[in-house]
Amino acid sequence: MSEGTLYDKVWDEHAVTELPTGQTQLFVGLHLIHEVTSPQAFGMLRERDMEVAYPELTHATVDHIVPTADQSRPYADDAAEEMMSELERNVRDAGIQFSDPTSGDQGIVHVIGPEQGLTQPGTTIVCGDSHTSTHGAFGALAFGIGTSQIRDVLATGCVAMEKQKVRKIEVTGELGDGVEAKDVILEIIRRLGTDGGVGYVYEYAGEAVENLDMEGRMSICNMSIEGGARAGYVNPDETTYEWLKETDAFADDPEKFERLKPYWESVRSDEDAEYDDVVTIDGSELEPVVTWGTTPGQGVGVTEPIPTPEDLPADKRETARQAQEHMRVEPGETMEGYEIDVAFLGSCTNARLADLRRAARLVKGREVHPDVRALVVPGSQRVQSAAEADGLDEIFEAAGFEWRNAGCSMCLGMNDDQLEGDEASASSSNRNFVGRQGSKDGRTVLMNPRMVAAAAINGEVTDVREMKEVTVA
Amino acid sequence: MSETDTDIPEVTAVSGSGVPVRGNDIDTDQIIPARFMKVVTFDGLGEFAFFDQRFDSATPEESRDGDGGAVDENDDPKDHPFNDERFQDSSVMVVNANFGCGSSREHAPQALMRWGIDAIVGESFAEIFAGNCLALGIPTVTADHETVTDLQEWVETHPDEEIEVDVEAETVTYGETTVDVTVDDAQRKALVDGVWDTTALMKSNAQAVRETAQSLPYVSLDD
Numbered sequence: 001m002s003e004g005t006l007y008d009k010v011w012d013e014h015a016v017t018e019l020p021t022g023q024t025q026l027f028v029g030l031h032l033i034h035e036v037t038s039p040q041a042f043g044m045l046r047e048r049d050m051e052v053a054y055p056e057l058t059h060a061t062v063d064h065i066v067p068t069a070d071q072s073r074p075y076a077d078d079a080a081e082e083m084m085s086e087l088e089r090n091v092r093d094a095g096i097q098f099s100d101p102t103s104g105d106q107g108i109v110h111v112i113g114p115e116q117g118l119t120q121p122g123t124t125i126v127c128g129d130s131h132t133s134t135h136g137a138f139g140a141l142a143f144g145i146g147t148s149q150i151r152d153v154l155a156t157g158c159v160a161m162e163k164q165k166v167r168k169i170e171v172t173g174e175l176g177d178g179v180e181a182k183d184v185i186l187e188i189i190r191r192l193g194t195d196g197g198v199g200y201v202y203e204y205a206g207e208a209v210e211n212l213d214m215e216g217r218m219s220i221c222n223m224s225i226e227g228g229a230r231a232g233y234v235n236p237d238e239t240t241y242e243w244l245k246e247t248d249a250f251a252d253d254p255e256k257f258e259r260l261k262p263y264w265e266s267v268r269s270d271e272d273a274e275y276d277d278v279v280t281i282d283g284s285e286l287e288p289v290v291t292w293g294t295t296p297g298q299g300v301g302v303t304e305p306i307p308t309p310e311d312l313p314a315d316k317r318e319t320a321r322q323a324q325e326h327m328r329v330e331p332g333e334t335m336e337g338y339e340i341d342v343a344f345l346g347s348c349t350n351a352r353l354a355d356l357r358r359a360a361r362l363v364k365g366r367e368v369h370p371d372v373r374a375l376v377v378p379g380s381q382r383v384q385s386a387a388e389a390d391g392l393d394e395i396f397e398a399a400g401f402e403w404r405n406a407g408c409s410m411c412l413g414m415n416d417d418q419l420e421g422d423e424a425s426a427s428s429s430n431r432n433f434v435g436r437q438g439s440k441d442g443r444t445v446l447m448n449p450r451m452v453a454a455a456a457i458n459g460e461v462t463d464v465r466e467m468k469e470v471t472v473a
Numbered sequence: 474m475s476e477t478d479t480d481i482p483e484v485t486a487v488s489g490s491g492v493p494v495r496g497n498d499i500d501t502d503q504i505i506p507a508r509f510m511k512v513v514t515f516d517g518l519g520e521f522a523f524f525d526q527r528f529d530s531a532t533p534e535e536s537r538d539g540d541g542g543a544v545d546e547n548d549d550p551k552d553h554p555f556n557d558e559r560f561q562d563s564s565v566m567v568v569n570a571n572f573g574c575g576s577s578r579e580h581a582p583q584a585l586m587r588w589g590i591d592a593i594v595g596e597s598f599a600e601i602f603a604g605n606c607l608a609l610g611i612p613t614v615t616a617d618h619e620t621v622t623d624l625q626e627w628v629e630t631h632p633d634e635e636i637e638v639d640v641e642a643e644t645v646t647y648g649e650t651t652v653d654v655t656v657d658d659a660q661r662k663a664l665v666d667g668v669w670d671t672t673a674l675m676k677s678n679a680q681a682v683r684e685t686a687q688s689l690p691y692v693s694l695d696d
Binding site for chain 1: 496497498500502503506507508510511512513514515525570571574575576577578579580582583597598599600601604605608609618657658659662663666668669670671672674675676678679681682685686688689690691692693694695
């Protein structure tokens with residue numbers, strides 16, 4: 001059993017009592033909700049004649065179904081309008097704060113929490129969304145829950161949980177040029193498997209992780225769930241505190257910041273903490289990683305050959321064969337040169353300001369390939385306006401990208417932004433599952449945002465290290 | 474009826490005929506594609522279970538009668554166990570490794586439950602999916618690869634015969650065979666003792682919850 005890790009400490013701080021099942025009743029410090037997974041939970045609450053126990057610790061946004069082109073109400077899609085109206089009713093009745101599109105604060109739930117300072121070290125955060133692990137970048141214990149558990153949290157402020165094991169993943173060395181946080185996490189999932197993290201919480205550590213900005217740390221923690229780990233975190237440090245200082249929570253309240261900082265420091269994993277498992281990866285050896293298959297674990301360095309199914313462990317072969325047939329890739333070839341039809345720069349993994357800036361440096365002065373449909377979907381309205389203030393929208397639009405409004409968009413195709421037919425997409429999102437981007441024959445290649453920009457320009461998967469960039473504001 | 478009166482059934486064992494759904498890493502997007510989640514209730518999701526594996530039509534509009542009602546039964550059914558007439562009354566699903574990976578959508582087990590699934594036997598399950606099943610009283614029991622594939626083969630040849638999933642004893646019995654399976658401790662207790670609906674249970678500790686909240690430096694309550 002682990003001891004002295006951030007996970008152990010935050011768990012202990014929030015444990016209310018042990019339940020008859022042996023599970024722990026764990027207090028939830030922040031409950032984030034959105035329109036897709038919460039309406040049924042509010043319905044169950046009404047059926048049981050119960051009220052929201054802690055509306056002041058609950059925060060809502062709309063992201064999955066929101067259109068990214070025309071956002072005028074009522075939405076053109078009746079189902080989307082119904083979901084939005086239901087959310088509006090639920091938050092109004094319960095007195096829950098709502099970052100709706102008219103507030104200028106709307107966005108993907110895992111983008112707005114951190115940018116508003118709702119996400120803080122040493123807190124417990126849940127949301128009916130598996131990418132809630134993102135918030136672990138701040139040293140929070142954050143994980144996705146299902147709708148019945150949302151009902152639990154709404155009604156009681158708690159979830160019933162079993163304690164998990166902790167695996168420390170140490171990424172040593174310095175990342176090479178063109179290698180980003182996204183490549184680190186794709187490599188981790190490739191090595192440990194899509195189910196390697198089941199039963200574990202991942203602690204990301206080591207020089208390569210510590211040197212990342214908060215956006216990079218969020219990209220890594222975001223995809224913990226793709227490796228089977230329900231939660232992942234990075235210990236809070238000065239980089240974390242610098243981010244927090246600028247947020248709504250602390251910008252006007254430096255006293256609160258100073259008051260909470262000792263708590264944040266206290267939850268850091270101890271130097272002599274014990275882990276259930278430790279894995280070390282040499283970050284300096286990595287190159288940009290792209291996926292060749294239909295699970296996030298089916299990744300390969302951009303210059304490496306796609307594996308032959310027969311060379312894989314027995315339990316991976318059939319999935320690999322099916323994936324290669326779906327993707328129409330050949331073992332032994334590289335992904336470099338794989339033709340794409342769509343470039344999607346967005347999602348809770350990679351649509352923050354730093355991601356868009358990095359991509360814009362590559363795009364400036366270039367043009368999107370004539371056969372490619374390319375779109376940028378900022379992670380939030382604040383990211384969007386900050387990017388526009390920097391002139392990033394003009395750079396992207398001049399190159400031929402569409403510049404859209406904030407939302408989940410083509411990551412999962414619940415609005416109009418979807419792949420059509422067997423289109424292939426270079427995507428900065430997190431899942432390449434069959435059908436994920438809205439077409440069951442669609443083909444998704446996951447990669448870092450600069451790689452997406454490079455693919456958009458060349459019309460094919462491209463090694464970003466071979467392209468020069470220019471400086472933008 | 475107040476919450477404390479809610480009757481939570483004990484699930485000590487589940488029996489029914491089986492349906493094999495083969496393959497590793499079957500994700501929740503396959504179990505229920507996101508486009509069918511544009512709803513505010515879970516009603517009627519059963520028809521959309523494994524939709525893209527079962528039908529060729531791409532959009533809900535095409536896949537429905539056009540009135541938002543039931544799926545057109547003539548809609549290009551494909552080769553999938555959920556389309557197979559032999560398995561239409563099955564309630565015990567037999568799956569392989571990492572079943573239910575991906576999204577946290579409870580729509581996935583809700584769709585399976587509404588299709589008719591009461592228990593799942595598999596090599597392994599994604600964590601959030603298993604938790605969502607538990608919240609619905611659906612056991613997710615595990616066994617090794619060989620045991621599971623043997624059971625899948627048996628189900629293929631005995632589609633009408635009963636499988637008994639004994640949660641309490643941690644066994645699965647089919648034909649003349651009984652095999653040991655694993656049920657997570659908390660899951661077994663929750664199901665067998667009928668405490669898998671945790672809302673009332675946790676609500677009864679409201680005072681302790683408030684005390685925990687007040688002890689945390691970052692929490693400020695409205696009171």
